[in-house]
Amino acid sequence: MPEAILKIRGLKTYFYTYAGxxxxxxxxxxxxxxxxxxxxxxxxxxxxxVTSLSIMRxxxxxxxRIVGGEIIFKGEDLLKKSEDEMQSIRGSQITMVFQDxxxxxxxxxxxxxxxxxxxxxxxxxxxxxxxxKIDEIQDKIVQIDPSSPDRQRLMERxxxxxxxxxxxxxxxxxxxxxxxLHRTIDVLKLVQLPxxxxxxxxxxxxxxxxMRQRVIIAMALSCxxxxxxxxxxxxxxxVTIQAQILALLSELKKKIGASILIITHxxxxxxxxxxxxxxxxxxxIVEISETKALFKKPLHPxxxxxxxxxxxxxxxxxxxxxxxxxxxxxxxxxSGCRFHPRCPFRMDICDKEFPPLLEVDPGHSVACYLYxxxxx
Amino acid sequence: xxxxxxxxxxxxxxxxxKHFPIRGGVLGxxxxxVYAVDGVDFSVKTGETVGLVGESGCGKTTVGRCILRxxxxxxxxxxxxxxxxxxxxxxxxxKVRAKMQIVFQDxxxxxxPRWTIKDIVGEPLLLNKxxxxxxxxxxxxxxxxxxxxxxxxxxxxxxxFSGGQRQRIGVARALASTPDLIVLDEPTSSLxxxxxxxxLNLLKTLQANLKLTYLFISHNLSVxxxxxxxIAVMYLGKIVELGSRDELFEKQLHPxxxxxxxxxxxxxxxxxxxxxxxxxxxxxxxxxxSGCRFHPRCPIAIEKCxxxxxxxxxxxxxxxxxxxxxxxxxx
Numbered sequence: 001m002p003e004a005i006l007k008i009r010g011l012k013t014y015f016y017t018y019a020g021x022x023x024x025x026x027x028x029x030x031x032x033x034x035x036x037x038x039x040x041x042x043x044x045x046x047x048x049x050v051t052s053l054s055i056m057r058x059x060x061x062x063x064x065r066i067v068g069g070e071i072i073f074k075g076e077d078l079l080k081k082s083e084d085e086m087q088s089i090r091g092s093q094i095t096m097v098f099q100d101x102x103x104x105x106x107x108x109x110x111x112x113x114x115x116x117x118x119x120x121x122x123x124x125x126x127x128x129x130x131x132x133k134i135d136e137i138q139d140k141i142v143q144i145d146p147s148s149p150d151r152q153r154l155m156e157r158x159x160x161x162x163x164x165x166x167x168x169x170x171x172x173x174x175x176x177x178x179x180x181l182h183r184t185i186d187v188l189k190l191v192q193l194p195x196x197x198x199x200x201x202x203x204x205x206x207x208x209x210x211m212r213q214r215v216i217i218a219m220a221l222s223c224x225x226x227x228x229x230x231x232x233x234x235x236x237x238x239v240t241i242q243a244q245i246l247a248l249l250s251e252l253k254k255k256i257g258a259s260i261l262i263i264t265h266x267x268x269x270x271x272x273x274x275x276x277x278x279x280x281x282x283x284x285i286v287e288i289s290e291t292k293a294l295f296k297k298p299l300h301p302x303x304x305x306x307x308x309x310x311x312x313x314x315x316x317x318x319x320x321x322x323x324x325x326x327x328x329x330x331x332x333x334x335s336g337c338r339f340h341p342r343c344p345f346r347m348d349i350c351d352k353e354f355p356p357l358l359e360v361d362p363g364h365s366v367a368c369y370l371y372x373x374x375x376x
Numbered sequence: 377x378x379x380x381x382x383x384x385x386x387x388x389x390x391x392x393x394k395h396f397p398i399r400g401g402v403l404g405x406x407x408x409x410v411y412a413v414d415g416v417d418f419s420v421k422t423g424e425t426v427g428l429v430g431e432s433g434c435g436k437t438t439v440g441r442c443i444l445r446x447x448x449x450x451x452x453x454x455x456x457x458x459x460x461x462x463x464x465x466x467x468x469x470x471k472v473r474a475k476m477q478i479v480f481q482d483x484x485x486x487x488x489p490r491w492t493i494k495d496i497v498g499e500p501l502l503l504n505k506x507x508x509x510x511x512x513x514x515x516x517x518x519x520x521x522x523x524x525x526x527x528x529x530x531x532x533x534x535x536x537f538s539g540g541q542r543q544r545i546g547v548a549r550a551l552a553s554t555p556d557l558i559v560l561d562e563p564t565s566s567l568x569x570x571x572x573x574x575x576l577n578l579l580k581t582l583q584a585n586l587k588l589t590y591l592f593i594s595h596n597l598s599v600x601x602x603x604x605x606x607i608a609v610m611y612l613g614k615i616v617e618l619g620s621r622d623e624l625f626e627k628q629l630h631p632x633x634x635x636x637x638x639x640x641x642x643x644x645x646x647x648x649x650x651x652x653x654x655x656x657x658x659x660x661x662x663x664x665x666s667g668c669r670f671h672p673r674c675p676i677a678i679e680k681c682x683x684x685x686x687x688x689x690x691x692x693x694x695x696x697x698x699x700x701x702x703x704x705x706x707x
Contacts, residue, residue, distance in 0.1 A: 043568040208657040238431035239595070240654045243639035247653050265568065268641025292645045309573035311602035313640050314647055319580070320573040320602070326538050327568070 005226055005259055006032040006055070011069035013047075013054050016062060020331040024050045026283040026338075027069070029357055032227065037253060037260040039270040039291070042280035043306075043327055048263045051280075052229045055261075056096055057086050074226070092122035095220035099232035101212035105204040112200030115187060115219050116180035122223045128179035129171035134161050135182075187218040190255075192248060210241035217248070224256060231263045246273055267310055271295060276363075279303045282328050282338040285357060289364035299366040301343045337368070345370055385455075386557055386589050387420040387443065387476075392452035394438050398662070411661050412438045414613035416452075417688065420557070425583065425590040427604030427621075429597055429636075431658055434610040436593045437481075440559045443591070444478055445469055457556070474504045477550035481562035483542035487534040493520070493545055494530045500552040519548040523578060540571035544578065551582070557589045564599060576602060597640050601625065606695075609633045612669040613661055615688060619696035629691055629698035631707045632670045652707050668700065675707045 008030040015022040025047045032038055040048045053059045054066055057078060071078040073094065078086070090096075098104045106114055119125070137154050144151050171179065181200065188196035191214040204212055213233065220228055230249065234242035250273055253260055262274060270277050271291060278288040279300065287300040298304045308321040325342045328334055334341050340350040349369050357367040394413040397406035413435040420426045428436045441447040443454055445461065454461050461472055477500075480486035487496055497516045501507045507515045517527055523544040534542060543563060550558050560579065564572040576599065583590060592603050600607055601621060608618040609630065617630040628634045635654045642649075656673050659665055665672050671681040680701055688699040698704075 043570060210657055238658065239597075239639040240431065240635060241657065242641075243651070243653045244655075246641070266641060267569075267643035271643045271645045271647075272641045295643070295645050306569060307643065309570050310643055311573075311576065311596075311598040312643065313598045313601060313637070314642050314644065317602070320577055322573045322577060323570040326540060326571060 002033040002036070004031040005034050005074060006030075007070075007072040008051075008055070009070050009072070011051070011054055011071065012067045013050050013059055013064060014067050015064045017331075022330045023333055024064070024283055024330060025054065026333070028285055030278060030285060030288070032259050032261060035253075035257050035259055036275045037250070037262060037273055039262045039264060039274035039277040040280055040285075041264055041267060041270050041277060043265060045282075045327055045330065046280040047283045048280050049231055052096065052231050052261065052263055055229065056090055056094060057081070058090075088122070091118055091219075092223040093225055094227045094229065095223070095225040097213070097216050097220050097228065097230040097233045099235050101209060101216050101236070102204065104216060105212060107204055109203075110200065111188075111202055111204065111207070111215050112181055112184055115184040115200075115215065115222060116177070118219050119180045119183050119187075119222050120176055123183075125176045125179045125183075126168035126171045127165065128183060129175040130161055130164050130168045132175070132179045132182045134158055137161075183222065184218075187222045188215070190221065190252065191215075191218045193218070208241075209237055210244060213237060213241075213245055214248070217245075217252075221252065221256060221258075225258050227259045227261065229261045229263070232265070233262070234269065235264075235266075242269075249273065267307065279306070282333055283330060284338060284354075284367065286339065286368070287364075287366045288357070289361075289366075293361065293364050297364075299360060299364065299371060300339075300368050301345050301370070302339050305342075384422045385419040386422045386457060387591070388453075388455040389416060389418050389439070389443065390453040390455070392416045392439065392442055392454065393450045394435070394442055394447060395450045408662055411613050411664055413442065413449075414661075414664070416610075416613075416615055418608055418615060418618060420589055420591055422556070422589055423587060424605040425592055425603050427600035427607040428591060428593045428610060429595065429600045429607060430610035431595060431636075433612075433658060433661060435613040435661070436595075436610050437561055439610075440478065440561045440591065440593050443559060444473060444476055446478070470503065474500070474553040475555050476557040476559070477553065477555040478559040478561060479543070479546045479550050479563050482566055483539055483546055484534075484566075486546055487542060489534055492531050492533060493525075493537075496534070496545060497548045497552055500549060504553050506553065515552070516548075519551055522551065522582070523548045538571075539567050540574060543567060543575055547575075547578070547582070551586070554586075555588070557591065559591045559593065561593045562595070563592075565594065565596065572599070579603070597636060609636065612658065612664055614669060614699065616670065616700070617696075617698040618688070619693075619698075623693060623696045627692075627704070629696070629703040630670075630700045631674050631676055631702070631705070633698075634707050635675075676702055676705055678702065 008028055011025055011028040013025040015024055028051060040051060042048050055071055059066060066079060137158050141151060141154050184200055185196045188199055193199050193211060193214050234245050264270060274291050277291050277294050278285045281302050287303050298307055305323040309323060311320060323342055328338060336351040336353055337355050340346050347369060355367045355369050357365050359365045360371045392413055393415055395409040395411055398408045398410060400407040416439055430436045438447060442449040456476060494516050497519055498512050501512050501515055520529060525544055564575050567575060582588060594600050604621050606620050607624050608615045611632050617633045628637055635652060638651045652675060654673050667682045667684055668686050671677040686699045686701050688697045690697050691703045
């Protein structure tokens, strides 16, 4: 069994509005393993974004509040952390990429300023500062005339600095700034932005949507996070740009080994990028499994309906099957299983009690009374 | 797909152009132009669905709006039922628009929030003097039943409806004046998949029952494929490839079409295919690239591509046209 870096147990997030209490999350259980890409998929209002905001403790309060459950990250409950402690985790250990890249960049700061801010906030750059100095001097040495006495002096300086590497002295503000910019350019190279030296001096409005999203991803990766949450990372982008970003994400995952939680409504993205996938409906995870197993043998009637309702590029379907009705109102959610009013296999028990999420096949859990728990 | 031969063209668009001026300076003179649509030719046969697909900013919505003259075209001809409608007077245009209707993308923005559903759906009937009073009420009820809504929805306001229901209201309004052609401008892109399926099925049923012709505009190739008989692919204000659905899916001639097909994520992890990811972004339609507009992103471009603009011509099979010097080559 791989190690879980994040364990969510019984998470409940409610929104207290004038119209009533919106039960946005009603007891979510989710494990995210080290190094995997996991998808959360579902329709508008099913709670997938609220899940990610709850993990980051960014649920707007009021009206929202996390009313129960726990989120264990590296053995500690995030819900018990103070705001200060959360701030040091956010942006460094758990980071987030949002749907609309324009909303989440500051329009009056250059790209370089924004990315280096994240780096200076979360990282001790003293060592980086020393490295930057070494790089600078080495650049000079290459240009200098080999016979000049200056060269000898510079070589000695490099040796001096190299000795400092392990125990770097406290860097000055200017040095930190320089080092941070240095790292910024490295991260921008990592996300394959063309001409990063130029991009750091540019403002967000000068970049295209795809480039902005790369900048956001660069920010999220700049501190080598353990978990990257990508909330609809490509929804506002065109398909050819989406393909670029998805290819980038899977390439980066191999390089940095972080776990990625992708939140999306697009089954295609899930199929192409995720190792495991959780299907959400009206505030609950109704099915969770390895991606291949889920697409091969969807168990929950909602998952089955969802998969049949998508027009497909690679096969011909005369008529799309539909799920009758629409997503329920979460102020007065249906009793029992929240899917029962739309379910074609409804039984007597379905509107009385909520079905627990149980493992039916190895690694494949479903919350539905149609499936008896596998005998262990 | 359909039994009756599709011969007569209900709509012919000939070298349609729309250049939006960019105004600047104190006098507000046009300093430059956005070449949103730059010479588009296609035709729609009676009873068929033509899909218009492309990325944002390629001009597909502008084409749709120009056909109804909601946006005045800069140049070109639009033949609707054998008649050129480009120079018609506004009063005559209203009569023509009774026969050509549009369903807009955003069902939240396209319905007047202060009008009841009866007012919204009944407006085209009043405007075209089709019905009033009790007959109007009955007609509206018929239309609502047609799209799967009921009598008690009639006196409600748009905010009381979900996105899918609002889009049905938009469809009912478009059907009110018994049109022959309906332009569907991204009708399902703001809807969730389960609701999208309901709407697509409804549109198909209506087309079969009322013998409608659709021009279906979307960025979603899977939806376009599900709905269309013929598909036109647009890139930066031009049609780069047009052909019957089956032929286009069998063999894509234009490198952009090939890349577009490869870029769509397939909801089936067991399905594997070759994938070439296009580099770079869509260029700005203010200064479109010289020659073939796709050449800066094209992985197989040759020198000729940056100089000579390729024409939209037939290559292997009749009716399947592509604008590429290297049509048929794989990227």
